Amino acid sequence: MLRQQPSPASAATPVAIDPQRLATEMADVMAALFVVVERETELVRAGRVSDAMMLETDKSALSRRYVNLVSALKASQPHLRAVAPDLLTTLQRQHEMFRAMLQVNLTVLATAHAVSEGVVRGVNAEVQRRNIPQTYTANGQRATPGPRHITPLAISKSL
Secondary structure, eight states, X not given: OOOOOOOHHHHHSOXXXXXXXXXXXXXXXXXXXXXXXXXXXXXHHTTOHHHHHTTHHHHHHHHHHHHHHHHHHHHTHHHHHHHOHHHHHHHHHHHHHHHHXXXXXXXXXXXXXXXXXXXXXXXXXXXXHHHSOOOBOTXXXXXXXXXXXXXXXXXXXOO
């Protein structure tokens, strides 16, 4: 079996990046992700959660590209700072605006989650109240039902 050894020149030489191409790609990915997340926020606010879930594939793919680009930017930050400091500043500003928009999206999603959880808990409490026998003990106190009287609530998470 022959094994190829990596050439010393390729292992020691850092890959030169084009700062403009990296910045353009980052801006494009942030813009595309912004559109998807903004649409998701609108759909969830409108109560169309099943439609919002359809965006998950696009959102995941764009998120992966975004994370990869952020990693590339972090790795090449010293080079970018030396070659194109204004480009780096612009990207940081865009990133801050992007983070603010993501915060709004996370707030909307957390609110929708809390509301849906409250509805499910309310339905469960009503089902349990109706299923538990209303009995009293010998000294007139309301009897605490045992676990055999509690009916589990089954929920289908598929929309």
